[in-house]
Amino acid sequence: MNYFPDEVVEHVFDFITSHKDRNSVSLVCKSWYKIERYSRQRVFIGNCYSITPQRLIARFPGLKSLTLKGKPHFADFNLVPHDWGGFVDPWIKALAKSRIGLEELRLKRMVVSDDSLELLSKSFPNFKSLVLVSCEGFTTDGVAAIAANCRFLRELDLQENEVEDHRGHWLSCFPESCTSLVSLNFACLKGEINLASLERLVARSPNLKSLRLNRVVPLDTLQKLLMRAPQLVDLGIGSYVDDPSSEVFSKLKAVIQLCNSIRSLSGFLEVAPCCMSAIYPICENLTFLNLSYAPGLQDNDLTKLVQHCRKLQRLWILDCIGDKGLGVVASTCKELQELRVFPSDPFDAGNAAVTEEGLVLISAGCPKLNSLLYFCHQMTNAALITVAKNCTNFIRFRLCILDPVKADPVTNQPLDEGFGAIVRSNKSLKRLSLSGLLTDQVFLYIGMYAKKLEMLSIAFAGDSNKGMLYVLNGCKKLRKLEIRDCPFGDVALLEDMGKYETMRSLWMSSCEVTLGACKTLAKKMPSLNVEIINESEQLEFSLDDRLLVDKMYLYRTLVGHRKDKPEYVLLL
Amino acid sequence: MEGCVATELRLGLPGTDNVRNKKRPLQEADEECGANGKSHAQDETAPPAKAQIVGWPPIRSYRKKNIQAKKNDCEGPGIYIKVGMDGAPYLRKIDLKVYSGYPDLLQALENMFKFTIGKYSEREGYKGSDYAPTYEDKDGDWMLVGDDPWEMFITSCKRLRIMKGSEARGLGCG
Numbered sequence: 198m199n200y201f202p203d204e205v206v207e208h209v210f211d212f213i214t215s216h217k218d219r220n221s222v223s224l225v226c227k228s229w230y231k232i233e234r235y236s237r238q239r240v241f242i243g244n245c246y247s248i249t250p251q252r253l254i255a256r257f258p259g260l261k262s263l264t265l266k267g268k269p270h271f272a273d274f275n276l277v278p279h280d281w282g283g284f285v286d287p288w289i290k291a292l293a294k295s296r297i298g299l300e301e302l303r304l305k306r307m308v309v310s311d312d313s314l315e316l317l318s319k320s321f322p323n324f325k326s327l328v329l330v331s332c333e334g335f336t337t338d339g340v341a342a343i344a345a346n347c348r349f350l351r352e353l354d355l356q357e358n359e360v361e362d363h364r365g366h367w368l369s370c371f372p373e374s375c376t377s378l379v380s381l382n383f384a385c386l387k388g389e390i391n392l393a394s395l396e397r398l399v400a401r402s403p404n405l406k407s408l409r410l411n412r413v414v415p416l417d418t419l420q421k422l423l424m425r426a427p428q429l430v431d432l433g434i435g436s437y438v439d440d441p442s443s444e445v446f447s448k449l450k451a452v453i454q455l456c457n458s459i460r461s462l463s464g465f466l467e468v469a470p471c472c473m474s475a476i477y478p479i480c481e482n483l484t485f486l487n488l489s490y491a492p493g494l495q496d497n498d499l500t501k502l503v504q505h506c507r508k509l510q511r512l513w514i515l516d517c518i519g520d521k522g523l524g525v526v527a528s529t530c531k532e533l534q535e536l537r538v539f540p541s542d543p544f545d546a547g548n549a550a551v552t553e554e555g556l557v558l559i560s561a562g563c564p565k566l567n568s569l570l571y572f573c574h575q576m577t578n579a580a581l582i583t584v585a586k587n588c589t590n591f592i593r594f595r596l597c598i599l600d601p602v603k604a605d606p607v608t609n610q611p612l613d614e615g616f617g618a619i620v621r622s623n624k625s626l627k628r629l630s631l632s633g634l635l636t637d638q639v640f641l642y643i644g645m646y647a648k649k650l651e652m653l654s655i656a657f658a659g660d661s662n663k664g665m666l667y668v669l670n671g672c673k674k675l676r677k678l679e680i681r682d683c684p685f686g687d688v689a690l691l692e693d694m695g696k697y698e699t700m701r702s703l704w705m706s707s708c709e710v711t712l713g714a715c716k717t718l719a720k721k722m723p724s725l726n727v728e729i730i731n732e733s734e735q736l737e738f739s740l741d742d743r744l745l746v747d748k749m750y751l752y753r754t755l756v757g758h759r760k761d762k763p764e765y766v767l768l769l
Numbered sequence: 770m771e772g773c774v775a776t777e778l779r780l781g782l783p784g785t786d787n788v789r790n791k792k793r794p795l796q797e798a799d800e801e802c803g804a805n806g807k808s809h810a811q812d813e814t815a816p817p818a819k820a821q822i823v824g825w826p827p828i829r830s831y832r833k834k835n836i837q838a839k840k841n842d843c844e845g846p847g848i849y850i851k852v853g854m855d856g857a858p859y860l861r862k863i864d865l866k867v868y869s870g871y872p873d874l875l876q877a878l879e880n881m882f883k884f885t886i887g888k889y890s891e892r893e894g895y896k897g898s899d900y901a902p903t904y905e906d907k908d909g910d911w912m913l914v915g916d917d918p919w920e921m922f923i924t925s926c927k928r929l930r931i932m933k934g935s936e937a938r939g940l941g942c943g
Binding site: 542630 | 821822823824825826827828829830831832833835836869872873876877880
C-alpha cells in the first residue's frame with residue numbers, strides 16, 4: 198500500500214493536524230495506523246472514562262499534549278452531585294510513571310487536587326502549558342507548585358475554576374529564572390496577591406502576550422504592568438476603579454495609547470464607568486471584547502464603548518446593554534461572528550433587558566454571525582423566522598428564554614415554527630439549545646433539517662416519545678444529547694440502541710425512563726456504560742424495574758465500568 | 770405502561786411528586802429538593818416570589834456565584850473607613866465589605882502601605898514586625914485588629930491605624 202518510505206508518509210502526516218483527520222488517517226491500513234500513532238503528539242479525549250491512561254500511553258508514545266474532559270455538561274448547572282468523578286489524578290500518575298514527555302495538559306470539568314498538580318509539576322521537565330477550565334478540587338498551593346517547578350512554563354490559564362485561595366503567595370513562587378511566560382490568566386482567583394511580585398514577573402517575561410488579572414489588582418498596578426508589557430495581545434483587567442482626575446489615571450491613559458497590539462479585552466471585575474473612556478483608543482483594533490463579568494456598566498456606558506469597536510468579531514456582554522444597545526452593536530460591528538448575551542439578573546423576570554427585538558437587530562446588521570448564546574425574557578416565532586432569513590451561517594445557536602415553557606407572547610403559540618425556521622435555513626448548524634414552549638413538532642423539524650447537528654440540549658420540551666425519536670432517527674451526526682424534564686421514556690430510549698455507539702454520550706434527567714429499560718440497554722450494549730445517579734437517601738435499591746430513574750448518563754467506552762464511582766451511582 | 774400513575778414508582782427523592790407537567794415548572798420548583806436528598810419540608814405557606822428550579826437557567830455555577838457576589842456588593846452601601854499609617858503623609862480609604870476576612874484585609878494593607886505585618890496570635894498579637902494594625906471602635910477605644918470575629922469587627926470598626934515601633938510593641942504585650 199505504501200509507495201513511499203515511512204518517513205515520507207510521516208512527513209505528510211505532519212501537515213494533518215485536526216484530530217478528526219488524524220483519526221481517519223489511522224484507520225486506512227495497518228501501516229498508516231502504525232506511522233500515525235508514533236508521530237501523534239496531540240490527543241483529545243472528550244470523555245475521560247472512554248479510555249484508560251494506560252492504553253493511551255501504549256498507543257501514543259510520542260504524546261506531548263493531552264486534552265481531557267470529565268463531567269457531563271449538565272454538571273455546569275449543578276445537576277451532577279459532588280464527587281461524581283472526573284478525577285485527573287490517575288492520568289497524571291500513569292503519565293508520570295511512563296516515559297511520556299508531556300508538555301501540555303488541558304482539562305475541562307475535572308477534579309484536580311493539589312497533589313496532582315505537584316506531581317505534574319515535578320514529573321515532566323519540559324512541561325509548558327496548563328489550561329484548566331471549570332475544574333475544582335485544588336487550591337492556590339497547587340498553583341504555587343506549578344509556578345515553582347515548571348521551569349519552562351509558557352502558559353498558565355485558569356478559566357472559571359473553583360479554587361480555594363490560601364493566599365500562599367503562589368505568584369511569588371515563580372523563580373527569578375522564569376522568563377518564558379507567554380500567557381498568564383488568574384482572573385478566577387479570589388484572594389490577594391503580592392503586587393510587587395506580579396510587576397517583577399511581568400517585567401522579566403518579554404514573551405508575555407496574554408495577561409488576565411484578578412479582581413484585587415488595582416488600577417495603579419495595571420498601569421505599571423502595561424508599561425512593562427506594551428506588547429500584550431490579550432488583556433484581562435482586574436479592578437478598574439479610580440478618580441478620573443488622578444495622576445495615576447492620566448498615566449494609564451498615556452500608557453494605553455502605547456498598547457496597540459491588544460486585540461482581546463476582558464475582565465473589568467470591578468469598574469467605575471467614568472474610567473471607561475481611557476479604553477477607547479484600543480477599541481478600534483479589538484476583535485474580542487468580554488464584559489460579561491463587569492458589574493455596574495449601564496447601557497449608556499456599554500453603547501458608548503461598543504461604538505468604538507468596529508472590528509469586533511466576538512462580543513460577550515450582559516443583558517443590561519438592552520435592545521437599543523444591541524442595535525448599536527448591529528450598526529457598528531459588521532465583522533461580528535459570535536455574540537453571547539448573559540443575564541445580569543437571572544431570577545428577576547421584572548427586569549426585561551433584552552427581548553426578541555435585540556436579536557432581530559443583530560441578525561439584520563451582522564451578516565457574518567455564526568455563533569449565538571442569548572438569554573432573554575421572551576421570544577416570538579416571527580422574530581426567529583426573521584433571524585433565520587437574515588442569518589444562514591449559524592454553527593452554534595443557543596437560545597435561553599429565562600422562564601421555561603414560555604410561549605410566544607404575541608400569538609401564545611409554541612416556538613416550534615421559529616426554531617424550525619432556524620434549522621431549516623442554517624444547514625451547517627452543529628450545536629443547538631432550545632427553550633420556551635415546545636411540542637414534538639420542533640423535534641420533527643430538527644430531525645428533518647439539522648443534518649450536521651452534533652450537540653443538542655433540551656429542557657422542558659416535547660409531548661411524547663416521538664419527539665426524541667425524530668431526533669435520534671434524523672440527526673445522523675449527533676454526538677451529544679442532553680435532556681432534562683421531558684416526557685421521553687423507554688420506547689424512545691430503546692428504539693435504536695446501536696445509535697448510542699455512534700455518540701459520545703446521552704444524558705436524561707427527570708424524564709420517564711425506567712430502571713428496567715436502562716438495565717436492558719446496558720445488557721444489550723456492553724460497549725456503553727449506563728450510569729444511574731440516585732441521590733435519594735433510600736440507598737437500598739429495591740431493584741424494581743418499574744422505578745422511574747431520576748438521572749441517567751450513558752456513554753460509549755472501550756474499557757468497561759469505571760472503578761471510581763461514588764456510592765450514589767449505580768452502574769448497570 | 771403510560772398512565773398508571775397510581776402504581777408509578779420513582780427512584781427519586783422522598784416526598785417529591787415527579788409528575789411531568791410541562792406546563793407548570795414553577796410548581797415543580799416548589800417540590801424540588803436540594804441535591805443532598807434533604808427532606809423537602811419547605812414552607813407549606815405561600816411559595817417564594819422567585820421559585821427557582823434546580824439547574825435553571827442554564828448558567829455555569831461559577832458565573833452565577835459571581836452575579837450573586839456582585840449583587841451583594843452593589844446592594845447596600847460599602848463600609849468605607851479611613852486608614853492611616855504612622856509616618857505616612859496622608860490617609861487612605863478602604864471599603865471593609867470587599868474583604869472576606871482578616872488575612873484578606875491584612876494583605877491589602879500590606880500592599881497599600883508597602884510593609885509586612887507579623888503573624889497574629891491571640892496571646893501575643895502580631896509577632897515578628899514593628900507594625901501592629903489597630904482600630905478605633907464604637908466606644909472610641911483603640912483595639913488590636915484580629916481579636917473579634919470578622920463580622921463583628923467590620924460593624925464596630927470606625928477607622929484603622931497601623932502603629933509602628935515601640936508603641937506597637939506595647940500594645941502587643943499583655
